[in-house]
Amino acid sequence: MTNPSRQTLLGSLPASFDSGPEWLRALRGRAADALREQGLPTKRTEAWRFTPVRSVVDAEFSREEESAPSLVSAVPEGVAVRSLRQVLQAEPELLAGRLDLGGAPTHFAALNTALFSDGLWIDVPAGTAGEAPIELAHAISTSSERGVAYPRVLVTLGDNAELTLIETYAGGEAEQLTNSVVEVDLGRNAKMSHVRVHENAGLQVGRVDVRQGADSSYRSTVVTLGGALLRFDVRCLLQGKGAECQLDGAYLIDGEDHVDHHTLVEHQASHCRSAQTYRGIASGKGTAVFDGIVVVHRDAQKTEAHQENRNLLLSDTATVHTKPHLEIDADDVVCSHGVTVGSLDQEQLFYLRARGIPEDLAHSMLTYAFLKTIVDRVSHEPTRARMREALLTRLPHGDDIEGVA
Amino acid sequence: MLKIEDLHVEVDGKPILKGINLEIEAGQVHAIMGPNGSGKSTLAYVLAGREGYDVTKGRVLYKGQDLLEMAPEMRAAEGLFLGFQYPVAIPGVSNIYFLKAALNAVRKHRGEEPLDAIDFMKLSKEKAALVQLPDELTKRCVNDGFSGGEKKRNEIFQMAVLEPSLAVLDETDSGLDIDALKVVAEGVNSLRGPERAMLVITHYQRLLDYIVPDTVHVLIDGQIVRTGDKDLAKQLEREGYADVQGAQQL
Numbered sequence: 001m002t003n004p005s006r007q008t009l010l011g012s013l014p015a016s017f018d019s020g021p022e023w024l025r026a027l028r029g030r031a032a033d034a035l036r037e038q039g040l041p042t043k044r045t046e047a048w049r050f051t052p053v054r055s056v057v058d059a060e061f062s063r064e065e066e067s068a069p070s071l072v073s074a075v076p077e078g079v080a081v082r083s084l085r086q087v088l089q090a091e092p093e094l095l096a097g098r099l100d101l102g103g104a105p106t107h108f109a110a111l112n113t114a115l116f117s118d119g120l121w122i123d124v125p126a127g128t129a130g131e132a133p134i135e136l137a138h139a140i141s142t143s144s145e146r147g148v149a150y151p152r153v154l155v156t157l158g159d160n161a162e163l164t165l166i167e168t169y170a171g172g173e174a175e176q177l178t179n180s181v182v183e184v185d186l187g188r189n190a191k192m193s194h195v196r197v198h199e200n201a202g203l204q205v206g207r208v209d210v211r212q213g214a215d216s217s218y219r220s221t222v223v224t225l226g227g228a229l230l231r232f233d234v235r236c237l238l239q240g241k242g243a244e245c246q247l248d249g250a251y252l253i254d255g256e257d258h259v260d261h262h263t264l265v266e267h268q269a270s271h272c273r274s275a276q277t278y279r280g281i282a283s284g285k286g287t288a289v290f291d292g293i294v295v296v297h298r299d300a301q302k303t304e305a306h307q308e309n310r311n312l313l314l315s316d317t318a319t320v321h322t323k324p325h326l327e328i329d330a331d332d333v334v335c336s337h338g339v340t341v342g343s344l345d346q347e348q349l350f351y352l353r354a355r356g357i358p359e360d361l362a363h364s365m366l367t368y369a370f371l372k373t374i375v376d377r378v379s380h381e382p383t384r385a386r387m388r389e390a391l392l393t394r395l396p397h398g399d400d401i402e403g404v405a
Numbered sequence: 406m407l408k409i410e411d412l413h414v415e416v417d418g419k420p421i422l423k424g425i426n427l428e429i430e431a432g433q434v435h436a437i438m439g440p441n442g443s444g445k446s447t448l449a450y451v452l453a454g455r456e457g458y459d460v461t462k463g464r465v466l467y468k469g470q471d472l473l474e475m476a477p478e479m480r481a482a483e484g485l486f487l488g489f490q491y492p493v494a495i496p497g498v499s500n501i502y503f504l505k506a507a508l509n510a511v512r513k514h515r516g517e518e519p520l521d522a523i524d525f526m527k528l529s530k531e532k533a534a535l536v537q538l539p540d541e542l543t544k545r546c547v548n549d550g551f552s553g554g555e556k557k558r559n560e561i562f563q564m565a566v567l568e569p570s571l572a573v574l575d576e577t578d579s580g581l582d583i584d585a586l587k588v589v590a591e592g593v594n595s596l597r598g599p600e601r602a603m604l605v606i607t608h609y610q611r612l613l614d615y616i617v618p619d620t621v622h623v624l625i626d627g628q629i630v631r632t633g634d635k636d637l638a639k640q641l642e643r644e645g646y647a648d649v650q651g652a653q654q655l
């Protein structure tokens with residue numbers, strides 16, 4: 001039985017866009033045209049080779065009305081958090097040229113551009129340091145069984161501005177789709193710490209697009225705790241000299257989860273640094289994918305770029321696909337990448353057991369420690385504690401290893 | 406306490422230990438000396454239960470039980486302690502948490518109540534002071550970023566907390582400066598008692614000045630070629646292994 005209010009994602013694109021400012025209608029129109037021409041990705045699309053995307057592309061969803069994330073913290077002084085919908089109605093010129101700042105989007109991000117109806121704009125003016133973090137909760141409403149939501153967040157930091165942003169994506173049913181876009185624009189010497197936690201998150205496709213000015217710093221920690229189909233893309237454009245980004249991720253996969261992290265760091269200017277450390281644990285029949293690309297443009301001399309992906313494979317039926325790669329067109333660069341897919345370190349395991357710690361407990365301790373080193377990079381203690389807790393509840397013997405570090 | 410009978414061990418099909426016989430009574434300290442690659446660490450690992458060692462012949466009795474049948478954690482729970490020659494670092498696991506988990510696992514096996522956080526901290530402070538391990542190191546992750554000497558001190562610190570009945574110390578003295586050596590030796594000596602025994606593996610007579618052994622064994626090419634009292638260690642220091650082995654063969 002089909003539900004008349006449901007449509008495929010592509011089928012839900014309107015023929016024309018009639019509301020909103022002229023520039024937005026044009027933006028949406030171009031995104032829709034591109035989608036109609038290229039379609040959504042299939043298994044034959046290189047960047048989607050390992051993602052079982054058909055279950056999303058062919059499915060029918062009904063549109064969820066409310067898709068702005070909710071603000072669950074205070075707003076630091078000097079920082080403005082506004083509804084995108086309201087700004088687009090009242091002062092649309094403020095946002096002209098500030099959406100899709102990384103260029104014309106494709107695939108799911110294009111779908112978001114065409115269809116988002118609301119979202120948040122977090123603006124930190126030049127010189128403002130928002131000390132306390134801003135926390136956003138994305139929870140898809142469950143008014144219908146197969147809903148789709150298009151959350152959109154725009155973060156702009158002026159020169160020398162600072163912000164910590166924490167986003168949690170939680171509570172989706174296996175059949176609810178969240179297709180999010182977060183855009184970040186960092187001015188000269190701006191600093192942003194960005195934490196994203198995906199907990200039991202159903203179907204999710206998410207993109208984070210970061211554009212960095214000179215000497216800016218972007219640090220992101222992603223913690224992904226399972227989900228039916230999760231696909232996250234982060235792209236950092238290092239456009240100003242001396243910018244740096246650090247992308248860290250931890251994922252824990254079990255059951256039939258599929259979790260897919262893609263990163264793209266483009267060194268477009270000289271003297272920039274980037275470092276990526278993703279670590280994951282795959283057990284059950286879960287699948288993890290890591291695909292990281294670092295591109296060093298010809299003029300980006302004195303680049304330093306590092307990339308590391310380490311995986312623990314805890315069952316024979318779990319799968320890890322990992323593909324870090326570097327494309328380097330400059331000659332004066334320091335780059336490295338490394339990948340491991342393995343089991344627990346036997347020497348460490350023996351050391352613990354030789355002190356009397358039972359084997360299964362030793363397993364849990366080492367498994368937890370493996371991911372915890374990523375979580376510990378989050379500077380905001382309450383968030384760190386929450387993540388540790390979330391990891392522990394998902395690990396066998398979690399109760400027994402609470403104080404592990 | 407420990408009885409090793411005609412122990413033969415292979416690694417990847419290669420014989421390493423070729424018929425070891427050794428008996429240690431409660432209250433005794435035995436030392437094993439021998440050239441590099443003679444099988445000292447292999448013996449220590451086999452006693453502690455590390456995987457990858459094929460026992461092709463012989464047996465080991467510990468407190469009357471078949472040691473080789475027991476899981477590593479069971480051996481530890483029964484009071485066996487191995488001080489590692491190369492202690493591994495475990496990033497992400499705090500030293501103090503790990504040791505508390507270990508102690509409480511051992512206590513559980515003995516039918517004792519677990520120590521709570523406060524009592525454990527008290528005990529750990531006391532033992533850390535004994536081996537002069539800085540507080541900061543007890544709180545770091547296990548051996549993570551420790552210097553060679555700090556790792557060895559950490560081994561003795563763990564031994565002091567766990568109070569084993571049989572301690573096998575594999576070159577705990579190498580990498581230690583002379584002051585640290587004394588501290589470690591004091592830690593070891595404070596644990597000596599009629600109920601406990603020790604097997605001390607070392608290359609240096611120097612350690613045996615501080616931890617005076619009842620018996621010294623010389624292990625060469627997987628076999629104990631000589632056994633004597635503490636003076637044998639002095640003779641080895643003077644004459645080297647070649648002469649000692651030669652003398653044996655005459």
Ligand SMILES: Nc1ncnc2c1ncn2[C@@H]1O[C@H](COP(=O)(O)OP(=O)(O)OP(=O)(O)O)[C@@H](O)[C@H]1O
Pocket residue numbers: 416417421439440441442443444445446447448457490
């Ligand atoms: N896993 C292994 N694979 C192959 N050979 C091994 C392995 N472990 C030990 N061996 C070999 O067994 C022999 C004994 O090694 P062992 O570590 O027991 O020596 P040792 O007496 O402790 O030496 P050292 O004084 O240098 O510590 C060596 O020849 C070593 O190469």
Ligand SMILES: [Mg+2]
Pocket residue numbers: 445446447490575576
């Ligand atoms: Mg050795």
